[in-house]
Amino acid sequence: MIEYKPIRKTAFMFYKNCPKQFWYFYNDEIAYKGYKEASRDQALVYGTAFHLAADEFFKHVVLEPCDKPLDDGVNPFRKYLPINTPIDKWYDWFADYEYKRYEKLWKDGNAEYYKPIATELFVQMPDVIDRSGHIDRIDVIPGTQNLQIVEYKTGRSYNMDKEQVVTKMNAEIGFYVQILNSIKQFPTYKITEWKVINPTLEKSWVNTISPITLRSVDQAYNALIQEVFNKGPFERNVTLLCRYCPYVSDCLYSNDYEKIVVD
Numbered sequence: 001m002i003e004y005k006p007i008r009k010t011a012f013m014f015y016k017n018c019p020k021q022f023w024y025f026y027n028d029e030i031a032y033k034g035y036k037e038a039s040r041d042q043a044l045v046y047g048t049a050f051h052l053a054a055d056e057f058f059k060h061v062v063l064e065p066c067d068k069p070l071d072d073g074v075n076p077f078r079k080y081l082p083i084n085t086p087i088d089k090w091y092d093w094f095a096d097y098e099y100k101r102y103e104k105l106w107k108d109g110n111a112e113y114y115k116p117i118a119t120e121l122f123v124q125m126p127d128v129i130d131r132s133g134h135i136d137r138i139d140v141i142p143g144t145q146n147l148q149i150v151e152y153k154t155g156r157s158y159n160m161d162k163e164q165v166v167t168k169m170n171a172e173i174g175f176y177v178q179i180l181n182s183i184k185q186f187p188t189y190k191i192t193e194w195k196v197i198n199p200t201l202e203k204s205w206v207n208t209i210s211p212i213t214l215r216s217v218d219q220a221y222n223a224l225i226q227e228v229f230n231k232g233p234f235e236r237n238v239t240l241l242c243r244y245c246p247y248v249s250d251c252l253y254s255n256d257y258e259k260i261v262v263d
Contacts, residue, residue: 004228005029006124007221009133009175015224016171018237022224024247032246046087047154050199051136053081053091054152055120058137063102063114075099090154090199097197097204110142117147117186125179128225133176138186141193147186148193148206149173158198160205169196170207174217177209 005026015022025032057080077099081091102114116137124132137150151173160166173194180191197204227234242248 004129006130006132007224008131009172012131012175012221012224013168013172016168016220017241018239018245019227019234020236020251021245021247023232023234024250026228043155046090047152049082049085050087050090050094050154051120051152054094054136057081057094057098058116058119061098061115063111077102087199093199093202094197105142108142113140113142116150117189121185123176123179123183123185125182127182129228131175131179131221133179135176135180139195140189145189146192147189148195149176149191150195150197153196153198154200155198156200158196159201160196160198160203160207166205166207169194170209170213171217171220173209174213175221177214178217178221 007026011022011025014025057077060080061077075092075095078092078095081095082088083091085091102111105111105114116139118135118138121135121138122132123135124130135149136152139148139150140146141148151169158165158169160169177191180186191209193206193208195204195206236251238252242252245251
């Protein structure tokens with residue numbers, strides 16, 4: 001009997017971008033991790049460091065009244081983030097961003113909403129092939145029973161001012177929302193928004209989650225399941241991004257394109 005691995009958000013997004021890349025990743029995730037480790041891509045290393053630091057930040061940050069401007073010019077939140085690193089500029093901006101967010105919540109009488117309801121949350125949803133994902137952060141929207149999914153994106157390509165990037169993020173977040181709603185992770189809350197925080201661009205964006213997005217994600221997932229069960233066809237989507245794919249030598253230059261099968 002064939003055992004199917006859970007489909008992670010990473011793999012799902014691979015499928016959205018290139019079904020062939022999904023198929024390689026799904027069958028040989030270890031090779032993908034090995035490639036990433038060997039390449040030690042600087043952007044990946046820095047991005048991972050930022051994610052870890054942001055998670056630690058919320059474990060240690062101490063909330064203090066912020067009813068007056070900083071008279072010494074020193075951000076009290078900065079001490080909870082690393083120093084003397086290649087990405088200090090990211091940490092400087094993030095500390096300022098989070099301080100301003102807390103200051104506003106305190107002034108509005110909503111400081112209790114500052115700390116996230118969850119960080120670095122792994123979730124898995126039973127399905128025909130289980131869905132799983134790793135959520136950076138979840139906040140409660142002040143004064144409501146609504147939740148906001150927060151994602152940290154450190155690449156310049158994650159510019160939400162571009163419509164195609166927003167479309168991609170809608171799919172990523174929709175995948176999480178479907179899981180959270182199905183497993184009733186937060187039964188007394190409704191997930192209504194997502195936010196992207198990008199220290200590289202020093203910007204953040206907030207967007208609402210629509211039923212249309214969730215239906216679209218379900219349709220894409222169900223199409224993927226059918227292809228997995230039928231073993232394809234997992235067509236290549238040849239773009240300039242192929243040069244960064246760890247499977248490019250097998251996919252583009254081998255005559256044996258169909259050598260990987262589920263059984």
